[in-house]
Amino acid sequence: MSSPVLEVKNLHIEFPTRRGVLKAVDNVSFSIAPGEVLGVVGESGAGKSLTGAAIIGLLEPPGRVASGQILLNGQRIDNLPYEQMRKIRGRQIGAIFQDPLTSLNPLYTVGRQLVETIQTHLELSDVAARDRAIKLLEEVGIPAARERIDHYPHQFSGGMRQRVVIALALAAEPKVIIADEPTTALDVSIQAQIITLLKRLCREHGTAVMLVTHDMGVIAETADRVAVMYAGRVAEIGPVADVIHKPQHPYTVGLMGSIPEFDSDRERLIQIDGAMPRLDAIPTGCAFNPRCTKVFDKCKTTRPDLMPASSSMAACWLHEGKV
Amino acid sequence: MSTFVQLKNVSKTFDVSAPWLNRVIERKPQSFLQAVSDVSFDIRKGETLALVGESGCGKSTVARLIVGLYAPSTGSVVVDGQDMKIALSSNNEAARALRRKVQMIFQDPYASLNPRWRVADIVAEPIRTHKLITDPSALNKRVAELLGFVKLTAKDGEKFPHQFSGGQRQRISIARALASNPEFLICDEPTSALDVSVQAQVLNLMKDLQREMGLTYLFISHNLQVVHHIADRVGVMYLGRVVEIGDKREVFGAPQHPYTRMLLDAIPDLQMTGKARTPVAGEVPNPLNPPPGCAFNPRCPKRFEPCDKSRPQTVSFRGREVACFGATAPV
Secondary structure (H helix, E strand, C coil): CCCCCEEEEEEEEEEEECCEEEEEEEEEEEEECCCCEEEEECCCCCCHHHHHHHHCCCCCCCCEEEEEEEEECCEECCCCCHHHHHHHECCCEEEECCCCCCCCCCCCCHHHHHHHHHHHHCCCCHHHHHHHHHHHHHHCCCCCHHHHCCCCHHHCCHHHHHHHHHHHHHCCCCCEEEEECCCCCCCHHHHHHHHHHHHHHHHHHCCEEEEECCCHHHHHHHCCEEEEEECCEEEEEEEHHHHHHCCCCHHHHHHHHCCCCCCCCCCCCCCCCCCCCCHHHCCCCCCCCCCCCCCCHHHHHCCCCCEEECCEEECCHHHCCCC | CCEEEEEEEEEEEEECCCCHHHHHHHCCCCCEEEEEEEEEEEEECCCEEEEECCCCCCHHHHHHHHHCCCCCCEEEEEECCEEHHHHHHCCCHHHHHHHHHEEEECCCCCCCCCCCCCHHHHHHHHHHHCCCCCCHHHHHHHHHHHHHHCCCCHHHHHCCHHHCCHHHHHHHHHHHHHCCCCCEEEEECCCCCCCHHHHHHHHHHHHHHHHHHCCEEEEECCCHHHHHHHCCEEEEEECCEEEEEEEHHHHHHCCCCHHHHHHHHHCCCHHHCCCCCCCCCCCCCCCCCCCCCCCCCCCCCCCCHHHHCCCCCCEEECCEEECCHHHHCCC
């Protein structure tokens, strides 16, 4: 396997508050190879989006990276000054956000926004930049791109807007794209179109994608590997087929069982009782231990690190010394 | 099973014209949006009927028509043998009794609970409104019982909605809906705002309550897996019309309308890991200017002669009702 384009090492994100420091992301490590799609799943508040925001350097204060490293092509980017980070953002790391309406400026035409982005990162004349913008729109499957380029965002439908946002993210041919819930606001039929598009583009351009979503189905269709996050920690990480079909962490097992499926006629869904802990009340030991059905003494006292479990890695004491 | 809810040729048109002065000065025409068009179906007592479809297809409008929040432009909604018009127009004993029987659960549990009220007051409101229990201690007992149904404790009644998570709030909404001893619950995307593991808790709870209390559900969702799990029968809507309706196993197992098939193909399937999905063409047309004939014809892969000329009638076919020339044409 080629060397990773993006590497996150022992990332900690903290929020200092009056009542103490909240650890929103706690010792998260992963890497993404060129052309690879890493899916990041988890429930609301698991720290998925924060990890993505930290990578593009858009963590909102008072949130801050407390320790750990983020490396792009082997270079640290988490400690860069603002201006330098600005040059990397968009040029080398692109971002696609959940709501395509709020990520576009309603007062500018789509073309103007694309041209502005292209000229910020690449030295192109107005005419060349416009040509490139049209080519990008064609690439993301917008019909009659030559006319549509002068339309405003409100003249596009939700799916078409998300295509424009993808075109914006691709404008400077970044090496990494952080896609934060790119299909959540869309209908299933449109979601299918956008996923197919994302997959094709990242295959053609060799772009590494970090796909943040809470939808396991989207991950199953798109990702090569998947990281399951729980309470700011990675609970399990591994090849997508293994994590989905042979989940190793009890949380992943519960998560997979709670998804209704077509070919099963189960009367009841598997449910994980309780809720994810609040950030100020994360239990000692394994964060999942109060909800876990297989909990034993060690889980309550000592926090498990990621350890080999079958063909994946899971942070669970059940797998200690087994492989 | 007897029919509990009956919709007969229900249509709802909204006036979306520009303001009167603009129409006069700028000579803009009046415009109307047909949100629901000629919808007929029955819901039998004790069953769950689910409506599915993409955004803007009229699912929620149908829910509001049944619960009486909108009056149908044409057609009639009959609940338990009584026209819903009565519940809307008068305030006599019969109207109140009818309103008591039909309750609704909304999508967003952050918006549907009053943040300034304690949970006990939220749950007690329908009881007070319908004057079901007047004795305060009996009322408290009833509220505690209702909270118990949804796996909350009587103590939770003293808290405010913001002290609960999304899943707990949706359970409070369910407790409130159950407060007036309803027979029929309309659930408009009750789990769409929730995470999957919490969604599983709420869906399991809803199934348990249905079994224990013999409730009838109309369940609205855009998530076909959820619908497959909870429903007995399924209706698929497209641009204000029901294109296919029937038993869940029939509709999902052997879809007859091309739109149903398209929706099923579009679902990301966990078993399909790594395989290419079926690409789907086009988008939902503007409902202000729907295509002539069958509303689905511009996107339909099996479009032929009559599809863009006349609107297909709903006919019984292979154990379900379907509105499609192609599916029902003799080959």
